[in-house]
Amino acid sequence: MPEPASEAELRAEILRLVREYARLRHAGFALPAAGDPEEFTPGVSPVPYAGRVFDADEVEAGVASLLDFWLTLGPEGEAFERELAAMLGVRNSILVNSGSSANLVAFSALTSPKLGNRRLKPGDEVITVAAGFPTTVAPIVQNGCVPVFIDNDPITLNARVEQLDDAYVPGKTRAVIMAHTLGNPFDVTAVTDFCRRHDLWLIEDNCDALGSTYDGTLTGTFGDLSTQSFYPPHHITMGEGGAVNVVRNAGLKLLVESFRDWGRDCWCPSGKDNTCNKRFGWQLGELPEGYDHKYIYTHLGYNLKPTDVQAAIGRKQLQKFPAFAAARRRNWHTLRTLLDPLSEWLDFQLPTHATAWTQAGFTWDSSGHRSDPSWFGFMIRVNPGSPVSRKDLAVALDEAKIGNRMLFGGNLVRQPVFAQARKTGAFPMRIVGDLAGADAIMNETLFVGTYPGLREAACEFIAATIANLYRCPSDAIQPR
Ligand SMILES: Cc1ncc(COP(=O)(O)O)c(C=O)c1O
Structure with missing residues (x-):
């Protein structure tokens, strides 16, 4: 009789087989390398706007974590939190189960009585931006505060920062929460100056902007807190997942963890007692x-933790992140170059502070500031002179199997939940100006993918499909 295999031998064999299986089963999901054969049939091969990019490393890490069967947030989670914080250069990163949970937990942490006079209270006003994702705004209302909507610029897609002063009410305005839209850093100088001047909290929704920089510094590191999403379309994924980054103020870490972990006062990690x-x-x-500190509650909290299996997968994604971000930037520039002949009818997103795009790069305004987006997507705005409508464009892309999306909720105040609340007074809000930019985004834009799985032939097909719609001579769209 052969000796039964040891635990270590069995584990090694299982993981070897898992890698072998993953290479066969998931071959099409790996990050494409230059020179890899490109199998693409225009109109037949789908061109997703986003998607998971992974290989045997992630599958092995997930299975290895399952074999350990810790399940709830544990050693992999702690390691991921350390590694993400180190990559960003923030004091702490705290894992949660989605970007929406990250926004909810970040905002809720600022309501803690432990913050004394600085805590956010029901009725306080919080400035945000009209066009974007609903769960950037929802936590304001969920915590009894009042969202104050300012407009977006329809080209950068970010806040029109000149409206910040119009939105401000002394004694009422207490915080700002806004996203770096589609990866484009907002005007960090204007927003942080404004917050400093009026002693306001700043939460950066960095869910779509991992790896973006403003004046050479990563976004997600300018506010008091910032948030990430690790849902599959985002820059890295663990299936469902997100994080709250505590940028400088170490005191906020325990508050964030408390709201994530049932509202408890105790800060022992899972599996540990009496820290x-x-x-x-x-x-x-x-x-x-x-009374047992483990069961003492200082806040009305939630349980928004992910599992250790997710964290194990996320750690592998983090290692690949620099290559992912480079691919997103490369794809954006490929699309921008290919679509340039259509500039008469189409506008494209510009990084904050950029004034124009040229083959040689961007030209910049006189502020001296620069932003370098880690693009979430490629925004196309059908301008008013276009003979083709945004709907025509979306339908044509769809028919060609090219994934496209509108900018999430468009002008959020027009969504049923906010429109009804304005009528019924279900919850208060304030709107600054006419939100014409947010309406333009809602009516005239869509975005296609820049995700790292996208390759040259797919970018060329996107551009050719759009050119065809305008009956542009096909040789106007030159493959690079
Ligand atoms: C700007 C922004 N914030 C928050 C979220 C929510 O993230 P999640 O889907 O992980 O809840 C998203 C989702 O895409 C987003 O785009």
Whole structure:
């Protein structure tokens, strides 16, 4: 009889087979390398606007974590949090189960009574931007605060920062939460100056902008808190997932963790007890002295943790992230170059502070500031002179199997939930100006992919499909 295999041998064999299986089963999902054969049939091969890019590393990491069967957030989660924080250069990153949860937890943390006078209270006004993703705004309302919508610029897609002063009401305005739209850093100088001047909290929704820089510094590092999403279309994925980054103020870490973890006062990680060395030595609220700290609650919290399996997958994605970000930038520039002949009818997104795009690069305004987006997508705006409507464009792309999306919720105040609330007064909000930019984004734009799985032939097909719609001579669209 042969000796039964040891645990280590079995594990090694399982993981070897998993890698072998993943290479066969998921071959089409790996990051394409230059020179890899490109199998693409125009009109038949789908061109997704986004998607998972992974290989045997992620599948092995997920299975290895499952074999360990820790399940809830544990060693992989702690390692991911450390590695993400180090990559961003922030004090802490705290994993949650989505970008929406990250926004909710980040915002809720700022309502903690532990912040004294600085805490956000019901009725406080919070400035945000009209066009974007709904869960950037929802936490404001969910916490009883009042969203104050300013407009977006329809070319950068970011806040019209000149409206910040119009939105500000002394004694009422207490925070700003806004996204770096489609990866384009907002005007960080204007927003951080404004927040500093009026002593406001700033939450950067960095869910679509991992790897973007403003004046050479990564976005997600300018506010008090920032947030990430790791849902599959995003720059890295773990299926569902997100993170709250604590940029400088170490005191916010425990508040973020408390809201993520049921509202508890205790900060022991999963599987550990008595980190504070006085587990049975606290007297809080009206509880008896010595009540178990593990079950003492200082906040009305949630449970928004992901699993360790997700974190294990995310760690592998993090290692690949520089190549992912480079591919996104490359794809954006390929599309921009190919679509340039259609500039008479189509506008394209510009990085904040850029004034124009040329083959040689961007030209910049006189501010001296620069932004370098890690593009989430490639925005196309059908301008008013176009003989083709945005709807025609979306339908044509769709028929050619080219994935395209509108800018999430468009002008959010026109979404049923906000439109109804304006009528019924279900919750208060304030709108600054006419939101014409947000309406233009809602009516005239869509975006196609820049995700790292997209290749040259797919970019050329996107451009050719659009050119065809305008009956542009096909030789106007030159493959690079
Ligand atoms: C700007 C922005 N914030 C938040 C989210 C929410 O992230 P999740 O889908 O992980 O909840 C998204 C989703 O794409 C987003 O685009």
